[in-house]
Amino acid sequence: MTTSCLADRLGRLIPLGDDERAALIALEARDRPLRRGATLQREHEPVADFYVLKRGMLMSYLLTGEGSRQILGFHFPGDLVGFANLAYRAAPETIAALTEANVAPVERQALGRLIAARPRLAALLLADAQVAQVALADRLAALGRRSAKARVAGVLVDLRDRLREGGASDFALGLTQEEIGDATGLTAVHVNRMLRQLAQEGLIAREGGRVRLLDEAALVRAAGRVDRGGALDLGWLPPAG
């Protein structure tokens, strides 16, 4: 039986039946490879699909009129990418590949059929979308009310959480300092200074583009992050059927 990144991720939320898993696998039947740096969709251009990320790392961002960029988030295997497209004719965000990647484009009609056939999965997708929205709200609060150092620490913590689902205590964040800046609302120059400061304080070590987290607890504290982990309640989902 084929595997499904999406089913694996959702299956960590609630146990999935074989038929549910099969329905999710069917969603990612198609495949579109992306080179590093490639643009999957561009804001304001017409779109009809969203995507399941099967391999690699993507980011989504908005551009302001004056040419500056705000990165909205980073995406990892199993994520629904461009799900915000759902209601729109024109893409609400740009999506680009940070590494080589593979996505499965999904037609909206296919989602409509899935919702009609499998209400339990429909409810799960709705709940998953709310988890994503809470993460977005946390980042919004960081931009509005936290210092540069806290925001940079926050990005490192976020990436660690997602990357080490695959293991690895140190990790090569495949990000330039400019990208960290665009995610945190800072300039690349200031990101550099914040990273140095975090290194001087012993929270991280830097060795040529790579970052190693030395003191994760202190980093989480520096980021001023509340942990929402684990405490989910999905008991209300309708029965599979």
Added chain:
Amino acid sequence: MTTSCLADRLGRLIPLGDDERAALIALEARDRPLRRGATLQREHEPVADFYVLKRGMLMSYLLTGEGSRQILGFHFPGDLVGFANLAYRAAPETIAALTEANVAPVERQALGRLIAARPRLAALLLADAQVAQVALADRLAALGRRSAKARVAGVLVDLRDRLREGGASDFALGLTQEEIGDATGLTAVHVNRMLRQLAQEGLIAREGGRVRLLDEAALVRAAGRVDRGGALDLGWLPPAG
């Protein structure tokens, strides 16, 4: 037949059948009145419901450890409020009333039954949640990449869009300057200065707590806002069945 704020709002997206409308009306059967200033739910405290806002104006916010507040958004009649609760045991955000208000608490199980019984409405709710997420992303980009003046102008434009669904070209934004500051990531003092500047430039007029928008086009330009209005695509929704 009773009326439903939620059905009215969703009905502006797609035509709803009488049975669908009835199902939505059933959701808001309960009623909980809120005094101005009352707190509907507090972050980190247990919650089991979300809410349909029937009357009044609410806001949701997060508090940082150091006591500063980041307002995530304002809510108007017909909105699903606290929908982000869906997946969590503990409230991910605080919700408070800016005016006298009435909400209808909705149990999650009731939503689960609605999803199972009416896939078309389930898909519509999912699409509506994505519209809300795009609005959140726009605010995030404003916090990260726009000037204080642009952010304040943005709040005024947002509120106008929602308030004048009920008419009224000038409006009493029921907000203090401190609340505008907490929504824009600024201090109340600086909000005051930005409002004065907007008034000097002839974009708004202020008369004792009230704000009148004199030049909406210029305000939208000052806010640097892209218009996503109207261009929705909901043709993929499954048939009402």
Added chain:
DNA sequence: CGAAGACTTGATGCCGATCAACAGGGGTGG
């Protein structure tokens, strides 16, 4: 080996925070 991109570091400037003081207004209790 050359060039382009990413990183580093210093000098300077500005936007918005902070601190401080006061004015107006609406509600409350005497």
Added chain:
DNA sequence: CCACCCCTGTTGATCGGCATCAAGTCTTCG
């Protein structure tokens, strides 16, 4: 009815965090 107080708004002075500008180094890759 008045005195009082708290909340909100207003305005000035000063401070600091982060941007901007500029130059130079390192890395990577063709």
